[in-house]
Amino acid sequence: MDLLRKFERVVKIALIVMLIVSAGLISAWLLSANKKEEPDVSLGGAAEQNEVSSNTRLADKLDLLPDKCTLNMDLSNLTFSGEDGEKIALSGLRGKTVILNFWASWCPYCNSELEQWRDIRERLSQYSNVEMLLVNKLDNNKETKAQALDYLKKNQIPFENVYDEGLKVYDQLGLKVIPTTLVIDGQGLLRAWHAGKDMKPELLKSMVDYAVHGSAYETFNFLDKEMINRDGGVRTNYLPEKVSDLRYTDVLSESQGLLMEYAVNTENKSLFEKSFNYVNKNMHDNPLAAWVVTDKGPAKVNSTLDDLRIFRALYNAEKLWGGYADTIRNYERALYRYNTYKQNLINQYDFKYRKKSDSLKLCFADFEAMQYLAELNPRWKEIYTNSLAIVKDGYIGDVFPVYYPEYVIAGKTYKKEDINMAEGMVTLLHLAKIGQLKPQTLEWLKTAVEGEGIYARYRADGTVVDGYNYESTAIYGLVGMIAAAAGDKELANRAQARMETMRVFDSGNKVNGAFGNPDGTGIYSFDQCIALLSYSVAGKDTRQAL
Structure with missing residues (x-):
């Protein structure tokens, strides 16, 4: 009997251990599944990509x-x-x-x-x-x-x-x-x-096309023919890229919103409808747009920045063409319900787990969009004020005059992490649009653009993070827009000049007009869309006599 009881105890212990282990594995799986639904809020998708094979190549040009x-x-x-x-x-x-x-x-x-x-x-x-x-x-x-x-x-x-x-x-x-x-x-x-x-003659012809047809002509042709799918969704990459966590066929709400904004700026209604129809048809299982659509369908998480951009494009489209009034009102209600917390803007909402984010990426504070939201409903005035205070207080200092990347609302603290400069430039663009760009920041941008350039990632002390000393199309496209908003034509021109060194000028090449490498690598939707947007904004009034 004693032997039998000992055996029973061993079996019971073994069962308990198995249950504990199983519970742990299930929890880990759920956390992993939840994590996969969360957007990587770094701009440009899941990874910062090296725009040039080496910084020397850009410097040489x-x-x-x-x-x-x-x-x-x-x-x-x-x-x-x-x-x-x-x-x-x-x-x-x-x-x-x-x-x-x-x-x-x-x-x-x-x-x-x-x-x-x-x-x-x-x-x-x-x-x-x-x-x-x-x-x-x-x-x-x-x-x-x-x-x-x-x-x-x-x-x-x-x-x-x-x-x-x-x-x-x-x-x-x-x-x-x-x-x-x-x-x-x-x-x-x-x-x-x-x-x-x-x-080469192919290069010369491409340069002449640029002058004759306009800067955006070949870039948009490439994007339209090679990266926009039949439903109107912009693929993340031109080719599969090992450095990306996303499949090249995935579509981001980021790209859709940027293309909608470009369509409004260029008054291209058919492009606007095509881009927005993709959002409506493929990204709206929930009241707000899924941050990504994969072959498994739309994610259950939105990105506040992307939805604010989509809303802003719709708001301006309503002024241009009409027909979007109900949609923008619905967006206002959904953004307030899901992407604010105690009158603060937040990063995202997880519709699967019904969970709000507890922090705000400073680049998500789209003040122009919040001004439009406040016109629809005054409750956004306080959110605008709170967001502006958070961004302003996140200023690092005059030596490195940019902003910390993220603010934890509950803890009232900033995450003093390395700064992804694409995100940093978006923060500056939002400030420039409302006349809040610091003169120290504008001067830093001018010095950097005229000098060694702006690299992909910096520490809070202004030093470049190891392995991130490369430049990107999007950063200079954003600087061009910042300069245009600040009224600095020379900086806008010089930023565009640096951006153009990353463009493919080759009329005999399938990727002519794209930003990336002539062999088709390093071509990402974020960079193409930002370049187009920069042409439509910074290119409008950047003339300067010698």
Whole structure:
């Protein structure tokens, strides 16, 4: 009997242990399942992606470009000399797209470019109003008119040649190398450029398209043909990427909202309807949009920033076209019910577990959207005020004049973690739109953009986090919008110039116009959408005379 009782006790203990272990495993599974439903609120999806294969590549491109001018500057006041010494002014070519190719007969890379003159002429013949001028770097020492003319005649180069005597224009623009090619639009604005070797006819054509059709033309064509699915959803990546936790076919509410905003800015109603219809059809199992749609369907969690952006786009669409009044009222009610807590904005709501977030990412405080919400219902005024106080108090300091990433509402403390600079730039953009951007911050941005650049992630002391010393399309697109909101045209132009170094200029390539790598890697929906949005905002009024 004693033996039997001992056996029973052992069995009971074993059963209890099994139950405990099983309960633990079930709890872990539930936590894991819940965690998978939560959005990774880092902008651009589940991971910050390296936009360039190495920072050196971007630095090399920038080092060769002229340093006394930048994109969107008015160059119509440039003058050259003709064969007989007559003055040739670009202002006399207004209305034409003009290609300036700075060259010299002794330059082997210039020769390589000009040897392709037949291919270049054939491509330019497709346009009705484009003219190419060869600008000879005439120093009367290493290069003379006789040497230039002899080379052109011997090689039967058909393009008009003019002279930059005394290197006046060369120095005025801050050119550093030849060959350098500048493409100037019909208004006299510098729209695209390339310095150094490897100027292929496909690259030149893509640059001319940029000037003729506008900066957004090829980028939107790429996005529309290659990344927007048949239902109107924008895929997260062009190709599967190992660094991403998302499948490349997943669709984010972030991208949909950005595209809706772009459609409103460009008054493209069909694009707006296509993008919003995807949200309605595929993301609205619950009152607010799922932060992601995968092959398993929509997530049960929303992202407040994305829904505020969607609401703001709808609000402005109602002003433009009408027909969205009921939808925006429903959005106001849902945002207040699920994305606020004790008159504070919060990050998200989990519809599966009926749980509100207990914190606020500072970049989620879209003040412009909250102003619109307050017009619909005054209860948003207090939320706006509280959100602004949280953001302002999150200022790190004048040495590194940006903001902490997140605020824990219950604990009334800031998470003093590393700053994802895409998120940091969104915080600054929201402040700039309401006139609350600090002058110290604007000055820091100008110094960084004109200097070594802005990297992906920083510590709170302003040092770059190891492994994150790379630059991104989205950061410079956002800086362009910040600058436009702050009225700083020069910063907007320089930010766009840095952004353009990450764009694919290759008319013979399937990814022409995309931001990423020519082989199709590193192309993410967030960057394409931010670039388009930046074109529609920062590109509206960024002209500046040299």
